[in-house]
Amino acid sequence: MSDRIFGVVGLLIAIGFALAAFAIEESFLSDAVGPKAFPLIIATVLGLSSIVIALKPDPEPEWPALPRLAEVLAAVVVMILYAELLPEIGFVIATAFAATYLTWRLGSGLIASVVTGIGTSLGIYVIFHLVLGLSLARGPLGF
Amino acid sequence: MDTLASLADGFAIALTWQNILLALLGCFLGTIMGALPGLGPSNGVAILIPLAFTLGLGATPSLILLTSVYYGAMYGGRISSILLNIPGDEPAMMTCLDGHPMAKKGMAGQALSLSGIASFVGAFFATWGLIFLAPQLVKIALLFGPAEYFALFALAFMTLGGVSSTNQAKSAFAAALGLGLAMIGVDTQTGVPRFTFGEVHLYDGLDFLVAIVGLFALSEVFIFLERRHGEADASAPVKIGRLTPPMSMLKDTAPTMARSTVLGFLAGVLPGAGASLGSFISYSLEKRLVDKDGKTFGKGDPRGVAAPEAGNNAAAGGALVPMLALGVPGSGTTAVLLAVLLALNITPGPLLFTQNPDVVWGLIAALFIANFMLLAMNIPMVGLFTRVLMVPPRILMPVVAMVSFVGIYGISGSSFDLLVMIGFGVMGWGLRKLDVPLVPIILGTLLGNSMENNLRRAITIDNGDWWTLIDSPLSIGLWLFATIGFILPLIVGRKVKSKMHERGDEEGSISD
Numbered sequence: 265m266s267d268r269i270f271g272v273v274g275l276l277i278a279i280g281f282a283l284a285a286f287a288i289e290e291s292f293l294s295d296a297v298g299p300k301a302f303p304l305i306i307a308t309v310l311g312l313s314s315i316v317i318a319l320k321p322d323p324e325p326e327w328p329a330l331p332r333l334a335e336v337l338a339a340v341v342v343m344i345l346y347a348e349l350l351p352e353i354g355f356v357i358a359t360a361f362a363a364t365y366l367t368w369r370l371g372s373g374l375i376a377s378v379v380t381g382i383g384t385s386l387g388i389y390v391i392f393h394l395v396l397g398l399s400l401a402r403g404p405l406g407f
Numbered sequence: 408m409d410t411l412a413s414l415a416d417g418f419a420i421a422l423t424w425q426n427i428l429l430a431l432l433g434c435f436l437g438t439i440m441g442a443l444p445g446l447g448p449s450n451g452v453a454i455l456i457p458l459a460f461t462l463g464l465g466a467t468p469s470l471i472l473l474t475s476v477y478y479g480a481m482y483g484g485r486i487s488s489i490l491l492n493i494p495g496d497e498p499a500m501m502t503c504l505d506g507h508p509m510a511k512k513g514m515a516g517q518a519l520s521l522s523g524i525a526s527f528v529g530a531f532f533a534t535w536g537l538i539f540l541a542p543q544l545v546k547i548a549l550l551f552g553p554a555e556y557f558a559l560f561a562l563a564f565m566t567l568g569g570v571s572s573t574n575q576a577k578s579a580f581a582a583a584l585g586l587g588l589a590m591i592g593v594d595t596q597t598g599v600p601r602f603t604f605g606e607v608h609l610y611d612g613l614d615f616l617v618a619i620v621g622l623f624a625l626s627e628v629f630i631f632l633e634r635r636h637g638e639a640d641a642s643a644p645v646k647i648g649r650l651t652p653p654m655s656m657l658k659d660t661a662p663t664m665a666r667s668t669v670l671g672f673l674a675g676v677l678p679g680a681g682a683s684l685g686s687f688i689s690y691s692l693e694k695r696l697v698d699k700d701g702k703t704f705g706k707g708d709p710r711g712v713a714a715p716e717a718g719n720n721a722a723a724g725g726a727l728v729p730m731l732a733l734g735v736p737g738s739g740t741t742a743v744l745l746a747v748l749l750a751l752n753i754t755p756g757p758l759l760f761t762q763n764p765d766v767v768w769g770l771i772a773a774l775f776i777a778n779f780m781l782l783a784m785n786i787p788m789v790g791l792f793t794r795v796l797m798v799p800p801r802i803l804m805p806v807v808a809m810v811s812f813v814g815i816y817g818i819s820g821s822s823f824d825l826l827v828m829i830g831f832g833v834m835g836w837g838l839r840k841l842d843v844p845l846v847p848i849i850l851g852t853l854l855g856n857s858m859e860n861n862l863r864r865a866i867t868i869d870n871g872d873w874w875t876l877i878d879s880p881l882s883i884g885l886w887l888f889a890t891i892g893f894i895l896p897l898i899v900g901r902k903v904k905s906k907m908h909e910r911g912d913e914e915g916s917i918s919d
Contacts, residue, residue: 270841274580281587284602291597296871297863299594299601306590310583316576325840328633339632340833343625343808347825350816359812363805369632370801384806388813398461398817 266325271318278311335369342366354403355393360385410538417768420467421776429464429472430773434780437479442487442792443803447496448480448682448723448740449846450623454807456616456747457814466751466766471773473747474727477740478530478774481682481723482781485522485716486792489515498682498719501690505704505711512707516648516789521656521709522716523785527778528664529717533672533724534774537731540676541760541767544732548757553865554876558885560858563735566677566892567847575897577843585851586858588613595856596863608823615746615852617815617824621831622845623743624811629836631804650786652709660713663693671718675725675737682738685722686715724774731755731767735854739846746853 285303328336346362364381372380392398420426440451452473459469484499489506502522509518551559564582591602592612603609670692671685693714698704704711726737727744734756736742748755753763760767785792815828835845862876869875877883 266841278583281602288594288601289599291599294597295863296867299597299599302859302862303587303590303601306583306586309579310587313576313580313583317574317580320576322574322577322842325842327840332633336629336633336836339629340829343812343829343832344826346812347822347829350812350825351822355813359809362812363809366628366632366805366808367801370804372801380802380805384802384809388806388809392458392813392817396458396462398458398813399820400813401816401820 265321266327267321268318271314271316271321274314274317275311278307278314281310282307339366339369350401352403354405355400356385356389357403357405358401359388410542413764413768414538414772416764417770417772418775420765420769421471421772426468426471426769426773427776429468430475430777431780433472433475434479434777434784437476437481438483438486438781438784438792439795440476441480441483441485441499442495442796443483443798444487444491444493444495444800446627446803446807447484448477448498449743450620450627450807451480452476452740452743453616453619453623454810454814456619456743456750457818459747460750461814461817466748466753466763467769469747469751470744470766470770471777473744474770474774475777475780477744478720478723478777479781480740481530481720482523482526482785483792484719485526486519486789487796489518489522489712490793491796498686498722499715500683501686501715501719502712504690504715505706505708508705508707509709509712513648514707516650517652517656518709518712519789520650520786521652521660522712523782523789524652524657525660525664525667525713525716526720526785527782529668529671529720529722530724530778530781531775532668533675533721534771534778536672536721537724537728537774538771541728541732544728545757545760548733550881551757552879553861553868554878555882555885556861557858557865557876558882558889559733559735560854560861562885562889562892563850563854564847565889567844567850574842575893577841578847581838581843581845581847582851585848585853586855587851588618588848589615589852589855590859595860608821612856613827613852614819614824615849616750616818617828618831618852619743619746619849620811620815621828622835622848624807625828625832626835626839626845628804628808629832630839631800633836650789656709660710663697663710663713664717666696667693667714667717668721671721672725674718675722676728677737682719682722682726685725686719689718690715731759731770732757734759734857736850739849742846742849742853746849749853 282304285300285307288299290298290300327333342362342365346358350358360382363384364377367380368374368377389400393400436455437448437451440446441448455473455476459472464472480496481498484495485502485506487493487495488499488502489510492503492507494500494503506518506522509515567578567582589612591609593600593610600610667689670689674685674688675682690711693710694701694704697710698708726741728737730736730741730745734745734754736745745755753759753766811828812825815824838845865875866873877886
């Protein structure tokens with residue numbers, strides 16, 4: 265069933281891609297092929313392979329149960345927050361929080377997670393910023 | 408002897424303090440990454456790319472660092488295969504079969520040192536193969552016009568599916584998806600924006616480094632979160648025992664190493680096959696050749712340890728041949744290395760050898776140096792790496808995630824790229840669940856633009872005639888080879904692939 269849904273979604277993507285390709289505005293100065301042709305070829309391959317996947321599905325993959333799926337989703341939300349907040353609150357604080365969260369969700373105890381999180385953050389800061397000179401996000405506190 | 412003179416120049420470039428230190432660092436990090444389950448050569452190299460850039464390293468030093476990581480990971484994969492029966496990366500899968508039984512018999516140290524020597528033999532001779540084969544391939548490649556290049560790219564994509572996935576439709580889907588992603592951005596020939604939906608950040612196109620790190624490294628973090636594989640699977644560490652193989656064992660395995668090196672190298676040169684296939688066919692052939700009744704293989708036969716290790720390290724060298732000579736990588740990790748070259752504004756392919764000989768020969772010399780370093784590191788110091796294996800994933804995986812973020816942010820300093828990377832991570836996770844191979848996606852995003860440019864150049868030269876694509880015997884040959892490469896696995900490949908995938912239900916980002 266998963267593969268059938270996947271195939272249909274793939275086909276929709278292919279159609280969307282083809283439509284977007286048709287919508288490309290041609291410049292008045294173009295080569296013999298133009299900017300549309302190759303994307304249309306790709307859309308065809310994408311569509312055809314999606315149809316084959318939908319018609320000949322593989323055995324069902326093992327999807328995680330709902331709680332584990334929520335776990336992955338929560339991690340994605342944390343990462344998005346991390347990406348957005350990184351320039352606001354600075355590297356060390358943001359990273360300590362994100363690393364603590366991930367360590368905790370992977371099964372460490374709460375205190376151990378906080379220690380690992382802060383350790384990870386400081387460790388990366390020292391190695392990458394102080395030793396290697398990489399520019400990291402600077403928060404209001406300067407680190 | 409032109410080649411040897413160039414090689415000597417290469418050594419002059421590689422033997423600076425900076426480059427030697429970089430090679431040493433690369434070998435060390437590579438061995439650790441190879442040994443840790445969950446980190447393989449491709450994502451190991453991927454998360455170090457940003458580091459190489461922000462350190463402001465030039466082309467040759469960056470390549471030296473990253474290929475040392477690549478070779479190192481090939482060595483390191485065997486350590487956890489032998490000690491824990493968990494392959495540290497996909498090419499080391501076959502090493503489990505005989506390596507772990509040997510360790511159980513109390514011969515772990517001998518298995519480790521023997522496989523280290525086998526790795527060295529494979530990689531050493533494959534590097535010589537690279538030296539002699541690549542310039543020959545360059546001579547052929549100089550005959551290629553845009554139409555032939557287009558056919559060559561098609562060949563790479565069509566043969567890639569034959570080995571990297573059990574389902575040809577899915578690898579075709581993956582390749583098309585990658586090519587489609589490459590189309591995003593301003594068209595280089597006419598200047599019109601494509602698939603940008605008015606988002607200014609997308610005008611420049613998607614950065615393939617962001618895609619690589621997201622697909623390979625972040626998706627691995629999600630996989631671990633989903634399974635809550637927080638604990639190291641290692642329970643009781645096996646006793647290592649004596650660290651030198653007896654001379655008689657080396658003598659017995661010498662012919663095995665020789666055969667496996669040749670086979671592995673050939674498997675590596677084929678586009679899309681890579682080191683996993685190298686170790687797989689070396690092991691299977693050896694089993695058929697020396698153990699017809701199936702008495703000793705799988706029960707701790709030293710030859711069963713030497714064959715896949717020589718095979719996969721030889722394939723690692725072989726895979727560099729098409730990457731350097733044609734600009735078409737032979738495996739996932741060489742695709743990542745190609746990304747490095749492209750990001751450094753160096754176009755791989757036949758012109759690389761004439762325009763940047765310092766890069767090519769410096770790199771090759773560095774491979775020799777790295778190889779000796781790895782041999783030295785992997786036999787006496789193997790105990791150090793076995794201790795690294797005890798780091799549980801619940802500490803390791805957040806570090807991997809954070810280093811990925813740091814690296815990408817270090818290149819661009821934009822939150823938008825981080826969001827795109829998370830998007831790729833989620834996509835990679837979903838596609839891995841659905842058994843869609845990730846390597847064609849990477850290859851597609853990398854090669855998409857030059858594939859299109861070659862197509863358009865070829866047709867524009869011929870005034871809009873599409874038949875020009877199959878005009879020369881060379882391009883007809885390439886198309887024929889591509890078609891066979893695509894159809895043949897449909898008929899005979901299913902059996903081989905299902906055998907290969909039997910043990911490897913977790914590959915994906917740990918593939919080579």
